[in-house]
Amino acid sequence: MDKRRITQIFSALFTNANFKGFIESNIYKGNLKKFCVPGMNCYSCPGAMGSCPIGSLQAVIGTIKYNFSLYIAGFMSLMGVLFGRFICGWLCPFGLIEDLLHKVPSFKIKVNPRVDNVLKYLKYIILLLFVILMPMFLVNEFGISPPYFCQYICPVGTLEGGIPLVLLNSSLRKTIGFLFVWKMFILIAIIISSVFIYRPFCRYICPLGAFYSLFNPISFYKFKVDKNKCISCNACVNKCNMNIEVYKKPNSIDCIRCGDCIKVCPTKAIKGCFKDRT
Amino acid sequence: MRGKLLRYGILIMSILFIIIGIYRKETSIVLKKAINICLECIGIG
Numbered sequence A: 001m002d003k004r005r006i007t008q009i010f011s012a013l014f015t016n017a018n019f020k021g022f023i024e025s026n027i028y029k030g031n032l033k034k035f036c037v038p039g040m041n042c043y044s045c046p047g048a049m050g051s052c053p054i055g056s057l058q059a060v061i062g063t064i065k066y067n068f069s070l071y072i073a074g075f076m077s078l079m080g081v082l083f084g085r086f087i088c089g090w091l092c093p094f095g096l097i098e099d100l101l102h103k104v105p106s107f108k109i110k111v112n113p114r115v116d117n118v119l120k121y122l123k124y125i126i127l128l129l130f131v132i133l134m135p136m137f138l139v140n141e142f143g144i145s146p147p148y149f150c151q152y153i154c155p156v157g158t159l160e161g162g163i164p165l166v167l168l169n170s171s172l173r174k175t176i177g178f179l180f181v182w183k184m185f186i187l188i189a190i191i192i193s194s195v196f197i198y199r200p201f202c203r204y205i206c207p208l209g210a211f212y213s214l215f216n217p218i219s220f221y222k223f224k225v226d227k228n229k230c231i232s233c234n235a236c237v238n239k240c241n242m243n244i245e246v247y248k249k250p251n252s253i254d255c256i257r258c259g260d261c262i263k264v265c266p267t268k269a270i271k272g273c274f275k276d277r278t
Numbered sequence B: 001m002r003g004k005l006l007r008y009g010i011l012i013m014s015i016l017f018i019i020i021g022i023y024r025k026e027t028s029i030v031l032k033k034a035i036n037i038c039l040e041c042i043g044i045g
Helices: A003-015 A020-024 A053-061 A070-083 A086-090 A093-102 A113-119 A122-137 A148-152 A155-168 A178-196 A200-204 A207-213 A235-239 A260-264 B002-023 B026-034
Strands: A222-225 A270-273
Touching (some): A003 A093, A053 A070, A053 A122, A053 A148, A053 A207, A053 B026, A070 A086, A070 A207, A070 B002, A070 B026, A093 A155, A093 A178, A093 A200, A113 A200, A122 A148, A122 A200, A122 A207, A178 A200, A260 A270, B002 B026
């Protein structure tokens, strides 16, 4: 098992360490939930020890008291400027699930670059509309709004929270309706497509990935290509599951820092580092 | 140089935002939401 997979597993276990929640069919209610985890991890998962930044952002915006959350925006910006999408590649529990699903033996689809170039902007629209603008402006008579992204799109909540809680809790099971069916449909679509396409949720839907991606070109953690060593052999480009021309754009907004390009580079021209040089 | 300034600027701004957010007691809203099962999130509500 490589270093990245081990880190992903530890991160998933660490953020979901409330194992007794799965037995008792309940969620952790301690003070640690004041803090967010860096990746997508539903706070209604029985194992969750921290809060999901996207859910928390909507929760604060959706209250009558605040129009925006400086706490969560600050946290997400801090993570973004330090690590960029390294979080997607190494720390996000849902990213790990997608990675494992893509390991299932089957034919693999490399998304047409033109289609990919259009679809990848969907996650920015979702971030802006469902996570920020709708909770801000689409409020009820009391000035409160639901977490629209969590409610209508997020497959993470369905997988980590919905399925275990509904299976373990008979009273919740009785309240299942169209919304649950709709969210299960989204989840199943993402699970099936993850087998054939590399990380479809991260590439096209995830609002947290969209936010972190904006920091990739300026984050402290960067990929650097040594132009003196690079022979433009395209080995990195062929290996990249995110369709990035790594040797030309090592800090592309789409890069999740998986590091596969570093491994295949025959001249060791690519490296990831925290060195603060522009 | 511009990239470095931007990087450090965002770093300082992020930390300030977190501090102001804590001062505004946003953490209590996060906690309140996170310690109750979010029915919308799991597809019930």
